[in-house]
Amino acid sequence: MSDARTSGLEAPVLEARGVTKRFAGVTALSGVDLVLRAGESMALMGENGAGKSTLIKVLTGVHQPEEGQLLLAGSPATFARPLDAQKAGVSTIYQEVNLVPLMSVAQNIYLGREPRGRVGLIDFRRMYADARALLAEYGIQVDVRRPLRTLALGVQQMVALARAVSINANVVIMDEPTSSLEAREVETLFRVIGLLRERGIAIIYVSHRMDEIYRVCDTVTVLRDGRVVHVGSLGDLPRVELVSMMLGRSVEKVERGGVTAFRAANESDAPPVLVATDLSRKHQIDGISLSIRPGEVVGLGGLLGSGRSETLKGLSGVMQLDRGGVTIDGKNVRSGSVPAAIRAGIVMLPEDRKAEGIVPNLSVRDNIVLAALPKLSRAGFTSRRKQDAVVDVFIKRLHIKVSSPDQLVSELSGGNQQKVMIARWLAMTPKVLLLDEPTRGIDVGAKAEVQSLIDELAHEGLAIVLVSSEVEEVVEGSARVIVLRDGSIETELRGDQVDEGALLAALAGGAS
Numbered sequence: 001m002s003d004a005r006t007s008g009l010e011a012p013v014l015e016a017r018g019v020t021k022r023f024a025g026v027t028a029l030s031g032v033d034l035v036l037r038a039g040e041s042m043a044l045m046g047e048n049g050a051g052k053s054t055l056i057k058v059l060t061g062v063h064q065p066e067e068g069q070l071l072l073a074g075s076p077a078t079f080a081r082p083l084d085a086q087k088a089g090v091s092t093i094y095q096e097v098n099l100v101p102l103m104s105v106a107q108n109i110y111l112g113r114e115p116r117g118r119v120g121l122i123d124f125r126r127m128y129a130d131a132r133a134l135l136a137e138y139g140i141q142v143d144v145r146r147p148l149r150t151l152a153l154g155v156q157q158m159v160a161l162a163r164a165v166s167i168n169a170n171v172v173i174m175d176e177p178t179s180s181l182e183a184r185e186v187e188t189l190f191r192v193i194g195l196l197r198e199r200g201i202a203i204i205y206v207s208h209r210m211d212e213i214y215r216v217c218d219t220v221t222v223l224r225d226g227r228v229v230h231v232g233s234l235g236d237l238p239r240v241e242l243v244s245m246m247l248g249r250s251v252e253k254v255e256r257g258g259v260t261a262f263r264a265a266n267e268s269d270a271p272p273v274l275v276a277t278d279l280s281r282k283h284q285i286d287g288i289s290l291s292i293r294p295g296e297v298v299g300l301g302g303l304l305g306s307g308r309s310e311t312l313k314g315l316s317g318v319m320q321l322d323r324g325g326v327t328i329d330g331k332n333v334r335s336g337s338v339p340a341a342i343r344a345g346i347v348m349l350p351e352d353r354k355a356e357g358i359v360p361n362l363s364v365r366d367n368i369v370l371a372a373l374p375k376l377s378r379a380g381f382t383s384r385r386k387q388d389a390v391v392d393v394f395i396k397r398l399h400i401k402v403s404s405p406d407q408l409v410s411e412l413s414g415g416n417q418q419k420v421m422i423a424r425w426l427a428m429t430p431k432v433l434l435l436d437e438p439t440r441g442i443d444v445g446a447k448a449e450v451q452s453l454i455d456e457l458a459h460e461g462l463a464i465v466l467v468s469s470e471v472e473e474v475v476e477g478s479a480r481v482i483v484l485r486d487g488s489i490e491t492e493l494r495g496d497q498v499d500e501g502a503l504l505a506a507l508a509g510g511a512s
Helices: 050-058 083-089 107-109 125-135 153-166 184-198 210-216 239-248 308-316 336-343 362-367 384-395 414-426 443-458 471-477 501-507
Strands: 011-025 025-039 041-045 068-073 075-077 090-093 171-175 204-207 219-223 228-233 272-283 286-294 296-300 323-328 332-335 344-350 432-436 463-467 480-484 487-493
Touching: 011 050, 025 050, 025 184, 025 204, 041 050, 050 171, 075 090, 083 090, 083 362, 090 153, 107 153, 153 171, 153 184, 153 210, 171 471, 184 204, 184 210, 204 210, 210 239, 210 286, 219 239, 239 501, 272 308, 286 308, 286 323, 286 463, 286 471, 296 308, 296 443, 296 471, 296 501, 308 323, 308 336, 308 344, 308 432, 308 463, 323 432, 332 336, 332 344, 336 344, 344 414, 362 384, 362 414, 384 414, 443 463, 443 471, 463 471, 471 501, 480 501
Parallel strands: 041 204, 041 219, 090 171, 171 204, 296 463, 296 480, 344 432, 432 463
Antiparallel strands: 011 025, 011 068, 068 075, 219 228, 272 286, 272 323, 323 332, 480 487
16 A cells, blocks of 8 residues: 555544543543544554444544544534534444345435435436446446345445445445455455545554455554554554554563463363364354363463454354364264253353343342252252352352342452352353453452462363463463464464463464
8 A cells, every 4th residue: 555645744534632432430532642644544453442442433423522522624523423424424334234134235325315306206217327336336246226135245245335435435434344254255345445545535444354454554553441552654563563562562571470360380181171173153263173171271362353252152052153063071062052061061251241141130149059050959949058058168269259148249349240150150060161351350359369260270170261362361371372363273382382472473473
């Protein structure tokens, strides 16, 4: 891509100055500045929770900032709603196609601004002709009268792009636009991006795929914890440095002394308890194979969107697989069935404990025994004495700070809620424990307690798979680290290879 368009000589088409956004007292964006020029393709990078989605919503009128301002072509702009942003020339293409599937291609492109005849009726002939001409500009040949839902997802995405551009957009924001596209469709999208830039349309491109970012973008803005930590040319920035800035880790300043409560993890020589072969789900994971032994902690490394959580969902039965399978102690586990996985001995602590884990209106006791009720029941009746015995054991063992087992779990701190979730699954006496971001959103003290507990469980013989966005947690907590990239295994780190520098290089795709 040409550097002329980003030389700084042209006036910005879109600016954010000192934008701050808070939700319930939590600062999602803090003093964010962004400058986008005509014809520029800017990568907006950052891990989960960095503020990318919030910034996009501010730029498109979904949210209004508490502080700071937006400028369009140098003039202050206020978007009270997304329609205001669209009318001003700021369009967004989301990861999920946000159109009307039962309507035709042409109707979707011109929805809300259909061409009309002299008596005010929709001029379908003209609308179809205009839609065909617009799509033809980008090399897309499709019957514009067909319902959108009858077309391939990639074609639907291109229709969404055509609609975004047809409203006289000056800025197009693309949020993970290739996540559901085939390779051929991705190439079409990239070609269209090139055409848009030649016309002076500016692009903000959000993607977790490094190859795409370096191919279609010439500048980058990196967010971390709601703040801008880097702005500059992408061509001058090695991939490993980009990853380091996203994660907040300096490769040169990594302290080898350890920053977590994990002890040194060792590989086990026992026979594998879990073997997964060729786990695959279209557009999510492709050919994931791994094994784990009793007493072993295996880390899954990867950036957001690499397939970490999807791999856990495939192992635990939350996600139906297209192909591949899982065995426990040599016995097949039915794919896509959480009960079958639990019966086999596989349990998972989900990433979002509030949405997918705890039941906030139930007590600590009820949350802990929820999964174990069938084991504690006889003829359909549960014994309160048995429940109390189980709950008492885990409250003491996990040091859950609670006034009584009858206290609502929603009243506990994040760290104690996490312990309640772990207690629920330990009550099932599992063979394999899958942990997705087990220390996210909890304070430092609770984090150390959870890390020590994971360590203790592994030393007692439980097989554990650990997913964490914190590099030091994966490195110091795992005996082996399987690095994922774009839904596939990039490499596996073992022994002395398990260090932060090697993991960061692998996350960047092997580039230094």
